[in-house]
Amino acid sequence: MAEVKVENVSVRFGRNLVLKEASFQVADGELCVIVGPSGCGKTVLLRTVAGLTRPLEGNIYFDGKLVNDVAPSHRDVAMCFQTYALYPYMTVRQNWEFPLRAVNLAKEEIQQRVAKVMELTHMEPLMNRYPRELSGGQQQRVALGRALVRRPRVFLLDEPFGNLDAKLRVELRATVKRLQMDLGITTLHVTHDQVEAQAMGDKIVVMAMGTVQQVGTPEEIYEQPANLFVAGFFGTPRMNFIPCELKRDGGRLFFVHPAFTLPVPPHQVAAVEAGISDTGLILGIRPENVSISASPQPDAIPVEVYVLEPQSNELIVDLAFGDMILKSRADRDELGFEPRLNQKVYARFASDFIHVFDRESQLRIA
Amino acid sequence: MSQEAIVSQRAGPATAVEAAAGLRDIWWRRILFVPTIGLLILLAIVPLIFSLGVSLFNYSLGSRAIWVGLRNYINLFTDPQFWLATRITVQFTVVAVSIEVVLGILFGFVMNQRFTGMSVIRLIVFLPMMLAPFVVGLFWRFMFDQTFGIVDYLLTQLGLPAIPWLIHPFWARVAVVIVDVWQWTPFVTLLVLAGLGTVPTDLLEAATLDRASNWMKFRQIYWPYLRFPLLLALLFRSIDTLKMFDLPFILTGGGPGNYTSTLSILGYRQQIMFFNVGMAAAISWVVVIIINIVTNILVRLITPAKAEQVHTGL
Numbered sequence: 001m002a003e004v005k006v007e008n009v010s011v012r013f014g015r016n017l018v019l020k021e022a023s024f025q026v027a028d029g030e031l032c033v034i035v036g037p038s039g040c041g042k043t044v045l046l047r048t049v050a051g052l053t054r055p056l057e058g059n060i061y062f063d064g065k066l067v068n069d070v071a072p073s074h075r076d077v078a079m080c081f082q083t084y085a086l087y088p089y090m091t092v093r094q095n096w097e098f099p100l101r102a103v104n105l106a107k108e109e110i111q112q113r114v115a116k117v118m119e120l121t122h123m124e125p126l127m128n129r130y131p132r133e134l135s136g137g138q139q140q141r142v143a144l145g146r147a148l149v150r151r152p153r154v155f156l157l158d159e160p161f162g163n164l165d166a167k168l169r170v171e172l173r174a175t176v177k178r179l180q181m182d183l184g185i186t187t188l189h190v191t192h193d194q195v196e197a198q199a200m201g202d203k204i205v206v207m208a209m210g211t212v213q214q215v216g217t218p219e220e221i222y223e224q225p226a227n228l229f230v231a232g233f234f235g236t237p238r239m240n241f242i243p244c245e246l247k248r249d250g251g252r253l254f255f256v257h258p259a260f261t262l263p264v265p266p267h268q269v270a271a272v273e274a275g276i277s278d279t280g281l282i283l284g285i286r287p288e289n290v291s292i293s294a295s296p297q298p299d300a301i302p303v304e305v306y307v308l309e310p311q312s313n314e315l316i317v318d319l320a321f322g323d324m325i326l327k328s329r330a331d332r333d334e335l336g337f338e339p340r341l342n343q344k345v346y347a348r349f350a351s352d353f354i355h356v357f358d359r360e361s362q363l364r365i366a
Numbered sequence: 367m368s369q370e371a372i373v374s375q376r377a378g379p380a381t382a383v384e385a386a387a388g389l390r391d392i393w394w395r396r397i398l399f400v401p402t403i404g405l406l407i408l409l410a411i412v413p414l415i416f417s418l419g420v421s422l423f424n425y426s427l428g429s430r431a432i433w434v435g436l437r438n439y440i441n442l443f444t445d446p447q448f449w450l451a452t453r454i455t456v457q458f459t460v461v462a463v464s465i466e467v468v469l470g471i472l473f474g475f476v477m478n479q480r481f482t483g484m485s486v487i488r489l490i491v492f493l494p495m496m497l498a499p500f501v502v503g504l505f506w507r508f509m510f511d512q513t514f515g516i517v518d519y520l521l522t523q524l525g526l527p528a529i530p531w532l533i534h535p536f537w538a539r540v541a542v543v544i545v546d547v548w549q550w551t552p553f554v555t556l557l558v559l560a561g562l563g564t565v566p567t568d569l570l571e572a573a574t575l576d577r578a579s580n581w582m583k584f585r586q587i588y589w590p591y592l593r594f595p596l597l598l599a600l601l602f603r604s605i606d607t608l609k610m611f612d613l614p615f616i617l618t619g620g621g622p623g624n625y626t627s628t629l630s631i632l633g634y635r636q637q638i639m640f641f642n643v644g645m646a647a648a649i650s651w652v653v654v655i656i657i658n659i660v661t662n663i664l665v666r667l668i669t670p671a672k673a674e675q676v677h678t679g680l
């Protein structure tokens with residue numbers, strides 16, 4: 001068990017700087033999810049923590065002790081490789097026993113651990129198969145299991161559910177989260193799935209293009225995204241972004257768009273005034289914070305129903321205004337009416353959930 | 367079902383035209399084999415059968431061949447010279463090849479490391495293998511010389527007794543083994559390096575993070591990828607040493623006495639010195655049989671058990 005600190009870590013391959021001054025800290029026993037699109041440097045970051053990749057600069061600390069020069073085998077981390085890296089000439093059981101035999105664990109203990117992981121990953125009928133005799137998803141569970149049998153200082157899980165079917169993925173998500181909590185082992189969990197990140201993380205590190213975009217709890221990341229990238233990455237459908245200008249009229253501030261004018265919510269006025277530059281801003285509003293009604297409302301924008309996407313008990317409505325599409329999401333029974341295609345309706349933004357970003361720097365203003 | 371139908375079925379969706387083309391294709395392929403097979407028969411099988419035939423005759427060059435049946439073989443098996451040569455040949459093979467394999471593995475692992483200057487070291491290490499055995503024999507004979515040789519010079523400098531390398535029955539054999547090891551360890555090293563190159567890095571990384579000991583890594587990670595190259599090395603080296611001729615011939619001339627005379631040297635003497643072609647052919651057939659047995663045993667021993675079969679890409 002250990003607190004992990006990553007400090008200004010940069011990694012270079014040839015001419016490419018694939019990790020740029022990444023910094024974050026994971027408390028002892030915390031489950032930290034590292035999330036970002038493909039190729040953003042998640043695996044590289046994990047390998048650097050494991051010691052398999054040497055950083056160009058920056059430091060890694062375990063429990064406050066610098067481990068830059070500690071060999072990978074002495075860092076006591078268990079890694080689930082994205083490529084699985086299963087030992088091809090060992091059965092599933094032997095693959096799992098390998099790390100335990102390596103440290104001369106007692107026979108009964110080995111059997112117990114393997115049995116436990118076998119149960120968690122539903123591998124009972126496959127224990128004596130060789131990796132090549134397993135499907136991709138089964139191989140992935142073996143890879144995950146080979147990490148979970150250990151009791152290391154840090155778990156490093158690199159997209160451990162990437163190849164599983166939706167049902168198993170959701171199940172294992174909960175299983176791993178619970179196991180991690182019970183064991184209290186610090187975990188870095190990599191995924192490119194924002195839902196998984198939200199579901200599992202005590203803390204989320206959002207990455208893009210080799211840089212850390214934001215570090216925070218799932219709530220912080222969702223409610224106060226640090227920039228346009230983070231705002232757009234979390235949430236389905238993604239946040240609506242509407243380019244606006246700011247206008248002062250008789251002591252009040254307004255967001256101005258060719259199709260509408262909205263007063264800046266009172267609690268945001270100060271921040272907007274302080275943060276605004278003359279490049280304009282982008283107003284962000286999540287689909288679930290856009291409500292629609294059939295009749296005009298104060299501060300509502302007249303729009304037209306463009307596409308209807310029913311989803312179980314919810315309805316996602318694409319609304320056209322000007323040359324833009326605004327997405328709205330609502331419980332069907334809370335809508336109060338049945339929207340039809342091309343119907344003229346009115347969209348209202350929940351004023352407590354308006355996000356304001358600078359158009360140039362893309363950073364959050366309010 | 368007609369053959370045409372079978373062909374078209376195998377080729378997937380096929381029209382009659384394509385099926386006919388497929389059939390022509392098969393015949394064409396067979397025809398292409400004819401020169402190869404013809405050449406093989408002419409160059410390999412005919413001499414083989416001829417030598418088998420000769421071994422059943424008392425045939426000296428320049429005289430008439432007389433049918434003696436198995437008499438050559440019987441004479442051979444009752445000749446202590448033959449048994450000595452067999453023993454020496456097997457000794458050379460077992461000792462030299464074992465040392466070459468062990469050293470080859472060691473060198474392979476050392477040279478698999480990456481650091482600057484490695485390419486130069488590799489070149490130097492592989493040099494002996496590139497020399498003609500004749501040259502190797504000559505300069506080692508010089509180095510082993512009791513009066514002028516550098517080996518004994520170094521030994522005496524170290525305060526050790528000089529060794530009568532090429533004239534003592536035991537030390538002469540040691541000398542042959544040393545030179546064979548010197549020349550052919552690089553070959554084993556090369557094959558080990560090739561095998562090491564096929565070990566997937568992520569397996570090594572996984573084993574490292576799993577804190578496997580060096581022995582576990584060698585046995586569980588590297589070994590399956592080394593089995594096949596090592597089998598090749600063992601086969602090539604065993605076959606080569608079982609036929610060993612030029613090295614002892616130049617280094618010691620088969621002496622002292624006959625203590626470095628291999629089967630090949632024995633056969634050579636029969637033919638060249640005693641003009642006994644039939645006997646020489648018989649000896650060469652004994653060598654062929656020994657090699658065959660050894661090869662078969664090796665292949666059985668080292669062919670990966672099903673469980674350990676991995677695709678090595680070799």
Ligand SMILES: Nc1ncnc2c1ncn2[C@@H]1O[C@H](COP(=O)(O)OP(=O)(O)OP(=O)(O)O)[C@@H](O)[C@H]1O
Pocket residue numbers: 013018036037038039040041042043044045082192
């Ligand atoms: N060994 C390497 N040599 C050169 N470039 C590399 C190497 N490993 C990774 N990269 C580059 O570093 C960048 C980040 O790679 P990384 O594997 O960390 O992505 P990732 O975030 O894990 O993506 P994914 O979700 O697809 O696994 C990529 O642009 C990749 O091309």
Ligand SMILES: [Mg+2]
Pocket residue numbers: 042043044082158
């Ligand atoms: Mg990756």
